[in-house]
Amino acid sequence: MNESRLLLEVRPSWWHFxxxxxxxxxIIPLIVAIxxxxxxxxxxxxxxxxxxxxxxxxxxxxxxxxxxRSVNVYKSLTQRIFNIGNLxxxxxxxxxxxxxxxxxxxxxxxxxIIIEQRNKYS
Numbered sequence: 001m002n003e004s005r006l007l008l009e010v011r012p013s014w015w016h017f018x019x020x021x022x023x024x025x026x027i028i029p030l031i032v033a034i035x036x037x038x039x040x041x042x043x044x045x046x047x048x049x050x051x052x053x054x055x056x057x058x059x060x061x062x063x064x065x066x067x068x069r070s071v072n073v074y075k076s077l078t079q080r081i082f083n084i085g086n087l088x089x090x091x092x093x094x095x096x097x098x099x100x101x102x103x104x105x106x107x108x109x110x111x112x113i114i115i116e117q118r119n120k121y122s
Contacts, residue, residue: 008044008113012037015082016103042087042101044113047121049089051099063098066121067091071114073107087111 014021020033035055043050047066053059069092075085085107089099104110 004045004047006043006045007117008042008110010042010044010101010104010110012040012101012103013082013084013105015084015105016079018078018082040101042099042104042110044110044117046117049099049114051101061099063089063091065114065117067093068114068118071111072097073111075107079103089114 014033014037017033017037020029039053039055041052043052048062048064049068051061053061068089070090072088072090073085074088079085084103084105086100086102087104087107087110088097088101090096091098
């Protein structure tokens with residue numbers, strides 16, 4: 001099996017769960033924030049992107065770099081302040097977005113790495 005090198009592994013930023021921490025004294029939002037942050041990992045390899053979702057049950061979504069049609073980044077005003085955002089990746093085989101990850105730190109940097117890798121394979 002040809003193992004490619006892992007370029008980047010990203011979890012959602014703690015700033016994505018800002019309001020959960022404001023109301024931490026209610027304990028439930030704190031537990032929800034920790035659970036949701038641990039349940040998403042984006043791994044960027046040289047030739048593919050893998051999103052792993054879930055803690056108890058797992059969902060793996062894998063997209064090869066050469067199949068990527070577009071990479072979009074959305075940042076709300078609050079996300080712009082804390083330099084986090086949502087990353088959405090569309091492939092040639094789907095109408096919508098194949099991969100979507102919310103609250104990632106520095107999504108522009110992640111997008112630039114994906115575009116750089118895509119240019120290597122095209």
